[in-house]
Each structure stands twice: as C-alpha cells, then as structure tokens.
Amino acid sequence: FFDITAKELKNDDTAIHIDSLYIHSKHEQPCFVAVYVLKTEDTSHLGYETNPDAWHLITDKIVQCKGFYRRTHVPLRSLDSNQTDSTYDERLVMKSGQTKSFYVMMNDPILRYSNTNNFGQEYSSNDHLIFYEGTGVGDWWGGDAGKYLYRPRTWNGSIRYEVVQGEETKEITPPSQSPTLSFEETALCPKQISTPYTSSYSSHGNMFDVQTKSKAITVTGMSLHTSKVANLAYEIYTKPGSFQDGLNDQSVWILLASGNVTGAGYGVGTHIPSEHFLTSTRSSRVIPPHATQGFYVTFTTTDISYDTTSLNVGDSMMSDDNIDVLVGVSIPEYPFGSSFYEKRLWRGEIEYATHSTCEPSTSPSLSPTISTSFSPSSTVSASPTGQPSTASPTWGCSDESKLETTSDGETAAYGSMFEVYAVPREDQQPLVIKTFDLLIEKPRVTVRVLVYTKPGTLVGHELDGSAWTLICNTTVMTRQYREFTSIPNSAFKDIHMVGPERRSFYITLDESSLMYSDKSQSTDFSDDHLQILEGNGVGRYPLFVGDSTYSKFIYAPRAWNGVIHYETPCTESSIASIGVVNLSAPPPPAPPPPAPTPITTRVAYLFNVDHDPTIFPLSILLNDMEEKMENKINGLFVTDDILEAYIDFRGLEVMGVESKEEKENE
Structure with missing residues (x-):
C-alpha cells in the first residue's frame, strides 16, 4: 500500500492522468498483478488495508514480470473494465493537492519493496507528485486481522502519468532511454x-x-x-x-x-x-x-x-x-x-x-517485394480449428443437473485435464454443459481461470495448443477452504453434447492452487447423461508455450476435483414434478435414425483462377485455397441454424478440403 499527492498544478483545469505503473519483481516469469485505488479520496490507506469493500479494482491481469532491477509494465487505463469510450477513468485523475491511495498485490510473493524508516513521510517527489512511505503486505488484504501488514515499507516502482494541459508525460523515477528524433509540427x-x-x-x-x-x-x-x-x-x-x-x-x-x-x-x-x-x-x-x-x-x-x-x-x-x-x-x-x-x-x-507540403499521390497497391528470409526460433504451425458450438438451445424448458467428482484432493497444481463422455441414450437426448465448479486451495483470493476444450480424447494432444479452443478466460474470488468455487455462467461458452460423444477439457489457473486427487477413489463419476474420466494434472503455466520437454509437467493418472453443471430438455416426469404443462413448447429434436457407419459426402466445385506462377508457385495457391475454403465452410456451419443443429445432434463435420489443378482430360 502507498499514497501519492498531487502538488499545486498550473490552474484548476490542469489534471494528472495516471496511465500505468512499473513494478519491481523478484523473478522473471508470467505473474498475476492486481491494482486497487481507495474509494475515499484525500486520505491515507492507513485503516483501510483489511477492507476489500473500500477499494476500486482497477486491473487484475497476467503480465510478463522482468525480474530483478528491470521494470515490469502494468497498464491501468487500457484495462479499466468500466471505460467504454474515449473519456478518462476518473479514478485515475488527480487535481491540485489531491491524495490517492494504491494497493498493488501479486499472487506470488515476488513483489519487491524496501525497508524504510518513516511511515507516511515523503520518500520521493518531482514537479507534480509526492510519493510517501507505505505498507508491505504478506497476504491478501493483510491476512486475518492485518497479521501480515509491515510498515514502514516503500514500494519499488514508478508511476507514469500525463499532465493534460502541460503537453508532457512524467515518471517519478528516471524514465528509460527514449528516441531523440524531434516531432516536427510544420508543413505536415x-x-x-x-x-x-x-x-x-x-x-x-x-x-x-x-x-x-x-x-x-x-x-x-x-x-x-x-x-x-x-x-x-x-x-x-x-x-x-x-x-x-x-x-x-x-x-x-x-x-x-x-x-x-x-x-x-x-x-x-x-x-x-x-x-x-x-x-x-x-x-x-x-x-x-x-x-x-x-x-x-x-x-x-x-x-x-x-x-x-x-x-x-x-x-x-x-x-x-x-x-x-x-x-x-x-x-x-x-x-x-x-x-x-x-x-x-x-x-x-x-x-x-x-513532413512536406501535400502532393498528389497514387492509390495504394498490392505489390510484393523481395526481402531476406525470416527464420524464427519458435513457431506455432497452425491455428485452432473446430470451434465448439455455443448456440443456445430452443427447448421449451430445461432440467438443470450437476455431476460432482470428489472434494478430497490432496494435491494442488496449475491445471487439470480430463475427458467427459456423453452416455448413449435411446432417446438421443442432448445436453449443454453450462459451467464448472472448481476446488481451489487458497481461500478468498482472486485467481484467473482459463478453460479449454477439444473434441475427442486428450491423449497425444496435451502440449498441442492448436488442438484446443479457449472457452473461458475470467477471474474469480475463491471460496473458503474445501468449498467449490463457481465459474460464472456468463464467462463460460456453452458446450453442446449428445451421446455417444467424448470431449476433453483443460482447466488451468495462473497459480498453483487447483486441487485434484492423485488417484481417484472411484472411476465411476457418472449419472444418466455424463461420465467424468480420470485425466492428468498439469504442473506448469502457461503450458502451450513450451516444447516437448514440458511433458515432464504432465502427471497421470489424476482425478479432477469439481462439478459440471449442465442442462437437458425437460422430460414428461420433470414437467409434472414442477407442475408445469407447456403445450406450446417445441419438443426436443427428434433422434436421428441409427447408422452403422458415418455417411461421407464428397462435393466438387470448379473454379477458374487467374494465376501468375512467376509471383508464387501453384502449390502455394492451392494450399491457401484449401485453408481458406475450410475456414469459410466451418464459419458457415456455425452461423446457419439448420446446419448447426446437424452439427450438434447428428455429428456433421467437414472432413477436409482438397484443391488441385484440373487437367484437360479430366
């Protein structure tokens, strides 16, 4: 925690706009940073340290910490969730003589500060701001009854801001080296x-x-x-x-x-x-x-x-x-x-x-030029495909259900991978997975949750980021120890399934706190619609940025600890049990006729394409056509209601697109 005060500015219309912070971290790693501003202005943070309701959350996100003696940038203005137009966030605006209090917190104990001598006294200043000695924090909101508050301590970092009418941006600490080329304001x-x-x-x-x-x-x-x-x-x-x-x-x-x-x-x-x-x-x-x-x-x-x-x-x-x-x-x-x-x-x-007077110009043109080759050291070869269906069902009503695994997990790590199997049913009743509850080790802290999914098994795809689709990226406040923490439905994309169907999920936090069991007490986490299978624990975050050596961070077998919330169309018995008869409600989709094998249809289209082989080879043109055509067809499938219904309930999918040159005798 620390306080800053704006000095006397030029006039009443002049204001300081705080843009971002630079923090000092112990290690170089991805790290979670939260920044709060005290709601009560013109006062110190003293007395408010243990009261979360007294603070505005400005940002909570993952940044790439730079480590010892290097500044880590934490944008503030760009991440304010309440700012929806070009106006500035008033919580980050200071006028002459105004005091604001800040709380900077990380999930890992790697935020650097200094032991100093005079709490509340001026430590540093420049022409516009005064920075005061503050308080170190050893746990979120100081722990129970402020047990982990330490003072005096001085935050290590810098504050970047603009003086809105002064045509300048300053930092309390010396800025990094900047370009020397001047801005010319004439003859533009x-x-x-x-x-x-x-x-x-x-x-x-x-x-x-x-x-x-x-x-x-x-x-x-x-x-x-x-x-x-x-x-x-x-x-x-x-x-x-x-x-x-x-x-x-x-x-x-x-x-x-x-x-x-x-x-x-x-x-x-x-x-x-x-x-x-x-x-x-x-x-x-x-x-x-x-x-x-x-x-x-x-x-x-x-x-x-x-x-x-x-x-x-x-x-x-x-x-x-x-x-x-x-x-x-x-x-x-x-x-x-x-x-x-x-x-x-x-x-x-x-x-x-x-930087010259205006002259007539020609229209922009697509004109490739030759350059030196580009040889990156690390390349992701393909983009994810096969986006999950997220359309809302059109059932007249639905039954809400949940399937829980266990809450006896003895191990915490960054993530968990597991498979879900939709049980085959005679009525071919579909279901929609709405959200998950998670068992998280640390109570009453803010963590980031990411959920990925892919059709079929996870085996062989544990490290392949291109095989997975992100369906949730949000932050949650964890509940008490051994209590499940829910992911808000609004942050989770619906996943449609109909048996028999297998789908894989990968859940990860930005800290090592997700609980799972080293060996499940029972592999039969199932009900009439779903079965949750044993999977893997994941000991690394982020996982998909590594190479094959990251396989050492995959632990198996492990049983995820959590709850799956899902919905199914109402049955006659469930309608009767709630005393509702909705004769106007459309029935659930009729089951498809059983088929011993999938039906494959091949469709051929003939295109005439103007092509100059001196610009790039025919093989590249054909590859580009395959890639873009498959992408367009998949895009059509998820925007057409009828096709999407066939995807969800009949297993319709694009098996592949092939482009080739037609010979004269074909």
Whole structure:
C-alpha cells in the first residue's frame, strides 16, 4: 500500500492522468498483478488495508514480470473494465493537492519493496507528485486481522502519468532511454493507408514493419480490425527498427496508445481515438526517410482479426507513395510470448502525415517485394480449428443437473485435464454443459481461470495448443477452504453434447492452487447423461508455450476435483414434478435414425483462377485455397441454424478440403 499527492498544478483545469505503473519483481516469469485505488479520496490507506469493500479494482491481469532491477509494465487505463469510450477513468485523475491511495498485490510473493524508516513521510517527489512511505503486505488484504501488514515499507516502482494541459508525460523515477528524433509540427500533409478488411483468423495481436520512402512521416492515428462488436481493451506499441529484433523482449517496445474501444465488427475498421495516443510519444511516432519502424497492436483478448499469405515476412503487402506496410506475424499470447504465427497480414489503417507540403499521390497497391528470409526460433504451425458450438438451445424448458467428482484432493497444481463422455441414450437426448465448479486451495483470493476444450480424447494432444479452443478466460474470488468455487455462467461458452460423444477439457489457473486427487477413489463419476474420466494434472503455466520437454509437467493418472453443471430438455416426469404443462413448447429434436457407419459426402466445385506462377508457385495457391475454403465452410456451419443443429445432434463435420489443378482430360 502507498499514497501519492498531487502538488499545486498550473490552474484548476490542469489534471494528472495516471496511465500505468512499473513494478519491481523478484523473478522473471508470467505473474498475476492486481491494482486497487481507495474509494475515499484525500486520505491515507492507513485503516483501510483489511477492507476489500473500500477499494476500486482497477486491473487484475497476467503480465510478463522482468525480474530483478528491470521494470515490469502494468497498464491501468487500457484495462479499466468500466471505460467504454474515449473519456478518462476518473479514478485515475488527480487535481491540485489531491491524495490517492494504491494497493498493488501479486499472487506470488515476488513483489519487491524496501525497508524504510518513516511511515507516511515523503520518500520521493518531482514537479507534480509526492510519493510517501507505505505498507508491505504478506497476504491478501493483510491476512486475518492485518497479521501480515509491515510498515514502514516503500514500494519499488514508478508511476507514469500525463499532465493534460502541460503537453508532457512524467515518471517519478528516471524514465528509460527514449528516441531523440524531434516531432516536427510544420508543413505536415495528412495521409492514410488502409489494408483490406478481410480476415480468416483471430489472435491476441500482430507485429509488422512500416518502411518509409523518401519522406519522413509522423504516425497520427490507427484503426484495427476485429469481428467483435463489444468493449475491447487494446494496446499499441512501436520500436525503431524491425519488430523482428524485439519479438520476445517487451523492454524494447514503446507504448503509443492504450484504452478501451467498442469493436466495429467484421469488414470495417475499429478506430482508435486520437486522445488515446500519449502526448509524450510524439517523437516515437516519427519515422525518418528510408527507415524501418516496428509496430505491435494487441487486444487483451483473442479478437484481433488478420489474414494469412504466401508472401514472406518482410515482403510489402500494401504500398503508397510514402510508405510500405510489410508482412508480419501474429501473436497468440498477451502481452508478449515466445511463439508466433509467421506470414500474417495485419488488417487496419494507418493515419500519418508527411513532413512536406501535400502532393498528389497514387492509390495504394498490392505489390510484393523481395526481402531476406525470416527464420524464427519458435513457431506455432497452425491455428485452432473446430470451434465448439455455443448456440443456445430452443427447448421449451430445461432440467438443470450437476455431476460432482470428489472434494478430497490432496494435491494442488496449475491445471487439470480430463475427458467427459456423453452416455448413449435411446432417446438421443442432448445436453449443454453450462459451467464448472472448481476446488481451489487458497481461500478468498482472486485467481484467473482459463478453460479449454477439444473434441475427442486428450491423449497425444496435451502440449498441442492448436488442438484446443479457449472457452473461458475470467477471474474469480475463491471460496473458503474445501468449498467449490463457481465459474460464472456468463464467462463460460456453452458446450453442446449428445451421446455417444467424448470431449476433453483443460482447466488451468495462473497459480498453483487447483486441487485434484492423485488417484481417484472411484472411476465411476457418472449419472444418466455424463461420465467424468480420470485425466492428468498439469504442473506448469502457461503450458502451450513450451516444447516437448514440458511433458515432464504432465502427471497421470489424476482425478479432477469439481462439478459440471449442465442442462437437458425437460422430460414428461420433470414437467409434472414442477407442475408445469407447456403445450406450446417445441419438443426436443427428434433422434436421428441409427447408422452403422458415418455417411461421407464428397462435393466438387470448379473454379477458374487467374494465376501468375512467376509471383508464387501453384502449390502455394492451392494450399491457401484449401485453408481458406475450410475456414469459410466451418464459419458457415456455425452461423446457419439448420446446419448447426446437424452439427450438434447428428455429428456433421467437414472432413477436409482438397484443391488441385484440373487437367484437360479430366
């Protein structure tokens, strides 16, 4: 816990906008960070340490901690869940003489602070802020009756903020080295370059390069592409030189803008408000003539939309008179990771201004150029396919049921993998899995929960991230010891099953607290609809960023401790038991006729395609057609009600797409 006070500012209209924190961690690892602000203003945190209701949660997320003597960035403004437009979060705004109290907490005891001598006294200051000695915390909210509160202690870190009318951004501690190229405000000609708003895939983010031609430019704005129409948190970074020199090193990137925007949906750009760009980054947005500048755009969720290409990373995908936008990579993790998908086309628009008078320009063109080869050290080879159906059933009513395993687990780890088997029934009654309850070792703490699923068995796919689909990414407050903690239904995508069907699940936390049993007392965790089978424990997080050596973190056999909540269509007996007769309700889907073997249908389409083999080989064109066609067909299946019903209840699936050149005699 610590307090800060704003000094006397220029006038009543001047305010300090706190943008982010930099913390000091003991280890270099993914770590969970929560930041709170005291609801009561102009007072110290003293006396409020053990009262969670007295605090606003500003952010709780996983960041990549940098370790000893390196600053770890924790964005605040960009992750405020209540900010849905371009206005600033008032909880992070300070006026002259105002005091605010902060609480920074991690699940692991690796947050660094210093033992000091004068609690509540000034420790550090600059022209705008005073920072005071505070309190160390050894457990969430100080433990029982504040048992684990230590003072005086001084938080190690820095506060990044903007003085809104002062055209400056400051840190209490000395900032890292910044670019020296100045921002030229005269003789600027506004321009923009847009890519097509098409996409076949989505992930957390994209990295790509921009190359200038004979003129210097200043980047003034940007639009991103997402298929979502929802509130999304984003971040935009840049660095001098190619992004390839900073794939795995967050320290070389400069944050240009962050905030929350409402996604505009597929086929159009989601514009980033100009006021979201930090005024201090103007010099970082200047690109000299004949220079390369790397960009990294990311959402905190897997909602950035992009396309694939046969062009190499570094080839030009879009060009105008002043700049080339080059082929880059997609990033499957947030905020940074060790793996990526290469040969990816960022989708969006860059607004910029040339440092010269306006001249007529030609239209952007798709003109590939030749570049050096790109050889990443770690590559994810494929994107996940086979998205689970999430459509709501149209039953007149439904029965809610649950299947519990056990709560006698003696071991805690990061995650658990297990299989669920939908029992074959004569009535072919379907079911929908709505959510899970988990047994978590640590009571009354906030943890992040991620749930993945895949059709069929998990055997052989334990480390294959491309085989799994994320269906839940949320935070929960755990209950008392040995009490199940529920995942909110709203955070969990419905999973439809009909017997006989096998489906695998992987549940992981961001800390080693998920309980399971080393050996189940009984393998028969089952009822009339479901059976939960023994699976694996997982001793690593995140799991999918590793290589085959991560197999040592898979422990088997293990029995997951938890509860599956599911729904089925009402039966006559259940309707009678609740005294309801709904004659207008549609009946459950009729069972399909039994078939001894699946029926496979092959459909052939003939296309005439203009193709220039001097640009790229025919084999690449055919591979691209296969990949995109299968993606489009799967997209059609989950947007058509009739086809989706066949997927859910008849097992309809795309077995594969094959593209080939038709010979004259065929």
